[in-house]
Amino acid sequence: xxxxxxxxxxxxxxxxxxxxxxxxxxxxxxxxxxxxxxxxxxxxxxxxxxxxxxxxxxxxxxxxxxxxxxxxxxxxxxxxxxxxxxxxxxxxxxxxxxxxxxxxxxxxxxxxxxxxxxxxxxxxxxxxxxxxxxxxxxxxxxxxxxxxxxxxxxxxxxxxxxxxxxxxxxxxxxxxxxxxxxxxxxxxxxxxxxxxxxxxxxxxxxxxxxxxxxxxxxxxxxxxxxxxxxxxx
Numbered sequence: 001x002x003x004x005x006x007x008x009x010x011x012x013x014x015x016x017x018x019x020x021x022x023x024x025x026x027x028x029x030x031x032x033x034x035x036x037x038x039x040x041x042x043x044x045x046x047x048x049x050x051x052x053x054x055x056x057x058x059x060x061x062x063x064x065x066x067x068x069x070x071x072x073x074x075x076x077x078x079x080x081x082x083x084x085x086x087x088x089x090x091x092x093x094x095x096x097x098x099x100x101x102x103x104x105x106x107x108x109x110x111x112x113x114x115x116x117x118x119x120x121x122x123x124x125x126x127x128x129x130x131x132x133x134x135x136x137x138x139x140x141x142x143x144x145x146x147x148x149x150x151x152x153x154x155x156x157x158x159x160x161x162x163x164x165x166x167x168x169x170x171x172x173x174x175x176x177x178x179x180x181x182x183x184x185x186x187x188x189x190x191x192x193x194x195x196x197x198x199x200x201x202x203x204x205x206x207x208x209x210x211x212x213x214x215x216x217x218x219x220x221x222x223x224x225x226x227x228x229x230x231x232x233x
Contacts, residue, residue, distance in 0.1 A: 005110065005162060008076040008083050012051050014200055015072065016168040016211055019053065021193055026106065031057050031180040050075040053165065055136025057098050059176045068104065068176055072165045073137040085108040088163040091170060093141065102145045105129050108163040112226070122224045124205075126160035129153065146188045159224045162205050166197040168205040 005011060027036025035055040042053050054071030061068075075084045091105040107130050109161045111123060129149040132141060132162040170190075172180040184190050213220040 003005070003082070003110070005083050005086075005210050006200055007081045009081060010200075011083060011086075011164075012074065014197060015051055015053075015074070015165050016198070018164070018169070018193060019054050021189060022047065025189055029180040029184060031178060032184070037233055052135065054133070054139060056139060059092075059174060059178065061092055061103070064094050064103075065096050067096050067099060068172060069136055069139065069141070070165075070168055070172060072132055073133065073135075073169070082155070083110065084112060086163070087133070088165065088168050089130075090168060091117070091136065091141075092176075093145070099141060099145065102141075102149060105146065105149065107133075108160060110155075120225045121157045122159040123226045124160055124162050124224070125157040127157050140151070157181060159221065162199055162201045164197045166193050167201070205208070 006014070019042065020072070022032065023036045023039040026032050027039075033164040034056060038053070038055040046052075051072065054069065056067050056069040059066050061069050068090070071132055072088045074086040076082070077084045087107055087109045088106065089107040092103045094097040094101040094103050106126060108126050109124070111121065111125075125201075129146070129151050131151045132143055132146055137143070170185070173185045177185075209220070212223050213216060
């Protein structure tokens with residue numbers, strides 16, 4: 001399955017729309033006020049080398065005081081204007097001011113075929129655990145918190161739909177609701193943003209899935225995988 005994502009510049013515009021809404025509108029809700037501050041920090045430090053953003057807010061989860069971390073990293077191909085890879089993470093940490101245990105961590109990747117890959121994998125995939133991204137380390141989470149989850153175990157990688165920051169936050173609003181996020185999720189401004197993300201990313205993805213699933217000459221699930229490129233000698 002070849003990539004159906006927009007060009008890098010268009011994709012980053014979509015991500016920045018999410019951050020703009022977060023900074024100028026959603027930040028008025030207490031639960032996301034800290035996130036609006038992270039957007040301001042990102043604005044002052046961003047560069048043209050790629051998109052990188054991380055944030056968190058506090059939640060009640062499984063009768064525990066927890067902190068949910070969300071973030072994204074998107075890189076551009078050097079040779080053209082396409083996306084080289086994109087990774088999004090969601091992590092729930094027990095404890096707020098003094099995080100002491102990671103309860104759940106998932107990441108969602110888009111990866112192209114690279115010469116240094118060890119094995120085939122779905123181009124778009126969901127993976128449990130994995131290593132800590134730099135954004136989480138910058139926000140005070142230490143590597144030793146993730147060791148019990150065996151971050152070096154890479155499999156399985158589960159075929160999944162493409163992710164964006166807006167879609168990831170919308171999942172978090174549904175999965176970890178509170179009064180503030182329930183109000184945000186119902187607002188027209190937020191719903192319009194999610195629709196825009198779905199139109200640009202999910203619609204072409206599912207259209208391609210339908211084409212492949214109806215093609216008698218291929219096995220759809222096999223087409224979801226990409227193989228390592230042969231190294232140049």
